[in-house]
Structure formats: C-alpha cells, structure tokens
Amino acid sequence: MELTIGKFAKAVNTTIRTLRHYEKIGLLVPSKRNELNQKIYTGDELKKFYNIQLLKSLNLPLYEIKQRLEDPEYSFKEMLEIQEALLLDKRDKINMSLGMMTRIKALLNETGDLTNEDLMLLMNSIRLEEDQRKILNRYFSIDTIDAIIPKSKSQQIALDRLNMRLLSFFQAAIHNELTPESHEVQRELKEIIEMLPVPLEEFYNSNNNLEKQLGIIKAILPVNMTEFLGEAIRVLFNSHHEGKGE
Template sequence: MQLTVSKFAKLAGTTVRTLRHYRQLGILVPSQKNENDHHVYINEDFKRLHEIQLLQSLGLSLNEIKASLDNPQYSFDEIVRVQEQSLKHRRKAIDCSLALIKRIKWLKEKDQFNELNSELLMLLMNSMRVEEDQKKLLQKYVSTDIIEKVFPEDISKQTYLDEQLFNLVLLVHRATIHDLKPDHPSIQQQLKVIIANTQLNHLILHDEEKNEELYKNVKPYESLIPKHTIDFLTEAFEVLNTKKQSSI
C-alpha cells in the first residue's frame, strides 16, 4: 500500500507539517516513490513513526531520536535504561526547583513591608541554590553534625534558618536605606543575634591555615552576592570579631 503524505498523516493521526519536519530532519523519509516520481509512504513507515512517537514520549528530543535510530548499535532496551536515569535526574532537579520556589514563597509571605525586591529575591534564591555544593565543600573542614546545623534537612529547622537568612539580607538592605554603618550598635546587635540563631559561629575554624583554605574555596560563591553586600557584611563581621576579642 502506497500513501501520499496527506493520507499517511490522516491514518497515523498526525499532521502533514509534522511529517515534513520529520523528513527534513531525516528521521522519517518516505520509503518509496510512485510512478509519478513522488515520495510515498508504505506500511513499514508506520512502524518507524510509532517508534519515533514512543521515543518522544520517553522524553527524547528529535535530534536524540535521529542519533539513536541512525546508530547501527541501536538498542531500544538500552535507550529505555539510559532515559530512565535521565528522567530520574530531571525529576530530582524539578523537585529541587519546586522546593526552592516553596521556600521563597514562604519568605515572601513573611515580608510584611514588601521589602523583597528582585535583587534581594535573586540573592536569597542563589544562596539556597548552591547549598548542596557548599555542604560538599564543608565536609573537608567540619563534622557532619555541624553541617546539619548550618544546612538542616529537617523542614522546620530549614524554614527557621531561611528566616534568619532573610533577616540578614534585610539587615543590609535596611542599613543601606537608612545610611547605617557596619559598626552601628543596632547593626552589631542584630548581627550577633543572627549568628547565634544560624550556628554560623561553627564555621569559624580554630586552625588558621584551614580557615584561609576554606575562605579561598568559598570565594567563587561571592560572585552571587552584590559587592556592596559583601563589603558591608565583611566590615560588620570584622567589627563584631574585634569586639569579641577585646571582651575576652
């Protein structure tokens, strides 16, 4: 049986436009020509089309499908195995993204005075986004217990620490608006409370060499934070540490 593109499309439940696109990509080319030298589809082409549609349903792109079908070692079982791993990876990424959005939405609800602008939201989201990388980095320097305190898996603890991060971001934001310097008493007091509440003091190592190494390793993450925020917090922490040392 020989079928024109329109008849084949109708029987296959697809469109002429789709078939022409498949032909341009080279993943489904009509198998024969009729007496008028026009390309026509035959029964075997239905099998190829169904294979393409099946691979699409598994999440493969048309370029990936073409590469697979053109491969002499093509194995449907192997494609299913690889695609299963790929989909699991994507699902994990989607779940992480949804969890991140949920955390940000919760902070937005806490923002009673609508202070969270786009810059602050991006700062918070970027900080949350790299948490897993930071956990892996810290494994070399501190115990698992300390990492759990700084980046807890427990949702209620995580929510609490998100609020402290929110407070830290707003601290700098408000200080900028009201022209308060890092050494201002109210800034120092709020910073002291936030550090106590977030267990950040556990990340200050007693080994000076390791402290330097840790600082160098976290340096790349500074690009996620506006320079004025880094400068402000750096000075504020230095003032706080100086006061702490002088009181000992």
Template sequence: MSKFAQIADTTVRTLRHYRQLGILVPTEKNEQGQMVYTTEEFKAFHSIRLLQSLGLSLKEIKERSEKPGYSFEKMIDVQEQVLIRKREAIDYSLQMINRVKSIKGGEKEELDEEVLMLLMNSMLYEEAQRDIMKDYYDKEVVDRIFPKDMRKQKEIDRQTLQVLTIANRAVMNGDAPEDARVQGQLREWMDASYVKEWEVDEAKLEELTARLEPYTSILPAHLVTFLSESFAILAEETETESLHVEKTTKKIDK
C-alpha cells in the same frame, strides 16, 4: 504521500518536514520513480511520535538514531535518565520556591527582591557547599548548618534572609560597618544563630574560604566587603568583651 498521511493521522507537510530532516525517508520507489511509504515507514513514523511524546526533539531523534548500535529500546533507556534528571531539577526548583514562601511572615509581607534573589542563589549551591564543609566539620555540625528537617531549614533561611537584609539596607542607607545600629542588629543575629562549633582554626578557615569563594561570589562584591568588615569588627568587640569578663571573673575568684 497523501494516502500515507491519512493512514498515519498526520499531514503531508509533516511528512515532507521529516523527509527534509532525514529522519523519515522512504527507501522504496514505484515505477514512476516516486518514493513509496511502506509498513517500515509507518512503524518508523510512530516511533518518532512516541519519542517526541517522551520529550525528545526531532533533532535529538535524528542524532541518536544515527549513532552506531541504535535501537528504540536503547533510546528510551537514555531518555528515561534524561527525564529523571529533569524531574529532579523540577522537584528542587519547587522545593526552593516553597522554602521562600514559607519564610514570609504573612501573606501581605513583601520581601526585598534583591535580597530574595541572593537568598535563592545561595540555595542553588547548598549541596556543593555542604560537600566542602564536610572536610572541615563533623557531620553533626554540617547537618546543623544545612538541616534536612524542614522546620529547622526554615529557621536557617529566615536567619540568612535577616543578615542579608541587614547588610543590604545598611549599604543602601550609607551606614558604615562600625555603625552602632548595624553592629547591634548583627549581634542580635549572632546571638540567635551562631554556633561555637562552626569555628575552625585560622589556617583551615583561609582554605575553607578559598574553596567556598566560587559560591560566595554570587553576592555583590560591595555586600561581601561590608559583611566581612562588619563581622570582623563584631568579632573583635566580642573578643574584647570575653577578655574583660575573664579578667573580672579572675578578680572575683581571688
């Protein structure tokens, strides 16, 4: 064993560990009944090392090698797909980090940690929410809500961060949803970011809300309640104002 370890550039301890795991067990024995490492074990040892370098654990190597129809080529094909998925996950995580960094107004600006985590959680499920919204909105509207253009995405992120910050600070300060300051801040946010095409009829809105619930539930319940009540009040006031404008316009026309 020690001679084989030297040739394979490894240690006796490693070979014993591999043998205990059952992934490298010599099949031949000498006259004294001792296991003998041959050329086959040398090839097997290096295939194990290669697979480890591709990111497989010893446990995964053992499990896959015991499956019917196992071959080294099939194993690297499977691992290729695993690595592609990992790379996609890493790329997405880096993109999310870059998005968060880009919405900071300056290097010294500190973002509220709780709000920041809420924003990043919402980013995690954007694709799933996008797929759901395709059933209720035209592609053009969905693309405006979830833009691919990074400059537009940055603006959406800042708007989302702003409304979460407004709600979170209001809750922490003990402000009520109908508080004039809260309503004023939300109105400013609506004027800057709201798009009329986002509206859907009441029946579809209820269905859409139910389908999005698994993703909106990442927000704390008290924050969701506060935002729902605040926007309901704002919507009612906006509708009242619209009716007033409509009546005034009719009087002028007469």
C-alpha cells in the same frame, strides 16, 4: 494499510506539517505511491513512526533518532541506560527548581512582597546550597552543616527567614551608611548568629582560622555585601575573644 499523508496524520494524531518535516530530513519517507501518484504510508511507516515517537519520549533530538534508526548495530540497551541517567539528572534539577520556588513563595506569602534584587539573592542562595555545604564541610562537622543548611522543609523555612532578615538588614545598613562596627550592626549580627541552631563556640572558636571562616561567608553572600559583613564579623569575633580575655 495504505494511507495518504492527511489520513495517516489523523490516524497517528500528528500534523501534515510534522510528517513533511520528517520526510524532508529523511527521517520518515513514504516508500509507495498510489494510482494518483500520491505518496502512501504503509504499515512499515506506521511502525517507524511509533519508534520515532518512542525515542522522542526519551528526550532524543530528531537528528540522533535518524542516526540510531539507520544503524542496525546500534545498542538500544546502552542508549536506554544513557538516557535514563540524563533524564534522572534532569528530574533532579527540575525538583530542585520546584523546591526553590516553593520556598520563595512561602517567603512572599509572609512578607507580602520582595524586590527583584532580594528575590534573585535568595534564589541564588538556595540554588547554591549544595556548593555551600561542600565549602562548610572543610571546617565544620556534618551535624553543624546540617543545622546551618538543613534538609527538612520546616527547618529550611526558618533558614530562609533568617537569610531574608540578614539580607534586608545589611542592605539597609549599607544604604544608611552605617559602619560595620556600629552598635546597630553589631547587635543585629550577634542576634542572627545566636539564632543559628549550632553551638556558638563553633563560630567563635579561636582555634579555627578566622580568615577561613570569613572566606566561607564571602563565598555565600552577594559581592556587594561581603566586605561590609566580613568586617562586621571580624569586629564581633574580636570583641568576643577580648571579652573572654583571649
């Protein structure tokens, strides 16, 4: 097989511009010329071109492909293992992003619309769920954590609704200059906590360090809400313990 650059580009379903770029960087350089002094692509270039495409499909950049094709001692078995790990990690991240988008779109369908700020807050909350689980793992049982940050889609939807309610209410409370100890704030906070699918005493247990629990909340929620909500929770906890005579 001996083809000029135009015919070779058509044969391998690429562009002349791509082939010239490969030649410029020394990745695929034609080794022969015809009687018209035109550069000719042979079977050797065809084989090398498909090897380049193969390595590109494994997500390798061109400069690295060039290095590996030029190094006869390079271990392609080792490269496959490394690239597999990288691609699996990328797949997990893509799946996580797609899952986040699905959950946000479900909320949008229910509420009709969300502000850019609300969308960013909710997306960050979803994105950081694994980090939240690690924080909660220091203080709560696995069953409790799975209830607070569930894995199943149906339970995640309920969690997202609750997060949306919490964010919306406390943003409005701050905007309307309500105080953390006000009746409206305390009533809403108590209702939200009671909606959590975990034993209430795990939140009210006086044997747990309250500051640690508030620290968890602060790590999860937006900065502008942590101080307000932290104080509201402190008031609610104190009221609960006083009501029990503790």
